[in-house]
Amino acid sequence: MKFKAPRGTYDILPSESWKWQHLTDVFRRTAALFGFEEIVTPVLEQSDLFERSSGESSDIVQKEMYRFQDRKGRTLALRPEGTAPVVRSFCEHHLDAAARLTRLYYIGPMFRYDRPQAGRYRQFYQYGVELIGSHNPYYDAEIIAFECAFLQNLGFNDYELHINSVGCPCCVPDYEAALSAYFQPLKDELCEDCQTRLIKNPRRILDCKIAHCRDLSRSAPVILDHLDEDCRQHFSEVKSYLDNIGIAYTIDPRIVRGLDYYTHTAFEFIYPALGAQNTIAGGGRYNGLIEQVGGRSIPAVGIAGGFERLLLALERQSADLGSRPALDITLITIGETAQKMAPQLIHYLRQTGCSTIWDPEKPSLKAAFKAADAQKSRYAYIIGDDEIAQLKITRKDMIAGTQDQIDWPDSSL
RNA sequence: GUGGAUGUAGUUCAAUGGCAGAGCACCGGAUUGUGGUUCCGGGCGUUGUGGGUUCGAGUCCCAUCAUCCACCCCA
Structure with a gap:
């Protein structure tokens, strides 16, 4: 890499x-x-x-x-x-x-x-x-x-x-003067960083995480009083x-x-x-x-x-952040005829607002369904010679695992 | 800028100084028209990088880069 x-x-x-x-x-x-x-x-x-x-x-x-x-x-x-x-x-x-x-x-x-x-x-x-x-x-x-x-x-x-x-x-100047006056006698007890803060920006001492510095600042003058x-x-x-x-x-x-x-x-x-x-x-x-x-x-x-x-x-907090967007449809084709018809069908599906993908390579059906799974597709649309002969699309519900047939969306396709 | 811990396969991790491995994931097959279960098969990766010590380094030493954690500071 x-x-x-x-x-x-x-x-x-x-x-x-x-x-x-x-x-x-x-x-x-x-x-x-x-x-x-x-x-x-x-x-x-x-x-x-x-x-x-x-x-x-x-x-x-x-x-x-x-x-x-x-x-x-x-x-x-x-x-x-x-x-x-x-x-x-x-x-x-x-x-x-x-x-x-x-x-x-x-x-x-x-x-x-x-x-x-x-x-x-x-x-x-x-x-x-x-x-x-x-x-x-x-x-x-x-x-x-x-x-x-x-x-x-x-x-x-x-x-x-x-x-x-x-x-x-x-x-602020009035307050910083009061702070310096408070810490000056305690100077030797402060940590090293706070000793420089005392000169450069005394208010930062109040922000120190060292326990002893915190103890010392407990009774320091408070901005709200000034x-x-x-x-x-x-x-x-x-x-x-x-x-x-x-x-x-x-x-x-x-x-x-x-x-x-x-x-x-x-x-x-x-x-x-x-x-x-x-x-x-x-x-x-x-x-x-x-x-x-x-x-x-x-x-x-x-x-x-x-x-x-x-x-x-x-x-x-495991708050609800929604979920990774899922795909509506993965189109799966079987055979040369379906292969040729896929681009038009997918174009049509996308135009109707369905998110759709299709793999023009010819993976095994098993791989095609696995891909549909990986994309979290709601449906797999399957077209092969049988579907084309009947002008139907096999629609598989990827969550329920059930399957039915729907008409081709447009007979001109 | 300072300190500590850690860098091995996509990932999580192994490997008394002596042949670089496993789980998960991934890919293929069992099933050439059906995923999520099961079974079988599939791993040569500049061990972060560069030096050094050694017959031999993932392992020890040095440097460097990166990540994580803390200081500092802040979102």
Whole structure:
């Protein structure tokens, strides 16, 4: 075997692809229910779009982005996430001119140069929805409600919803100062990573998985106590909207989103049984992003989820994913005359909407029926000299095993 | 980028340093007009790749690639 799919990428084979179709079908249906319309953007973007939006210091930009020069020396990147491209397109095409609020969804591959692991790939598939144009906390709740509806439509209920407010540029500096002040005296007790976090990004200490660091952060200052009035008010309204529509959530002050553009509400949908990579969807409000990308200051909120992890979770739960599509008819011919008539018959059957296959080689009948089995054909249509003489088709029900005769569909055939 | 485990037939796995095998799947036949059961028959695969040690390497050593798991990070 000479060629292999590149590291961290994989093929979705026919034995699996129908499941993906199911996921995307349910996603599109749910998105439509919420009034979202699809937007498709290129897989390639100018790399500074991501550098500017995600933050120069973010891991995505620092070490995970596929970045290269094209033949004219332009620096392009394979998109590592979906929101920045959507926002770029939104600004470029002035989508806000048409409506006060823009509701968009997308589906597509994303790329991050990461070490592959359970539920983590270099090319992976995400879906996302974005509500652009309002700072109203109702929409934060609506995005969360959308994700809940999507998961529910897939028959998936075993997830946890964690929400937090990450503050805004007005209150974050104050909070980070308080955090540093708290951890500084405990510095020597922190793990090595957390000691550097203390200097670079103290909030990440709260996310550490080392037991002792967790113990230390238990009584650390909480962002929610340091929110300014506006953020506090916003968060409390989001919660009351959620309460209102009966969505259960856990307030998790440790949620720190990986991208710099998030403000106010942040949320994650988690399925703990997935192992280390257990976040199936994450999102939040990004009021500063659109301005950073070059547009006016426009508030927005959105969420993105990973199809791989969703599928892993659904399979773990043995959720109903539908079934691999079956074929209506396998046509089996016996003898030269039937052989000659088959193409016209199969053409006719397909035109009437019956999925039909026929093998022009002449396998043994046994092999022909086995093939019909392998394709999960509902019926086998058999034509041979006997049938042709009587203008009949022998129709075998492949599930019941019974057999009867039907008229040729059109006597002119 | 760091650490650990693992790479043998389509697949799941065997093979005290001494002739590369089995189950399942697949193909053919028993049944030249009938599948899913049964019976019989069908396996030369660069043992991931490249070096090394050895009379001899699937087995030991080194490198490399890939997969899995964890760190990191996130979807």
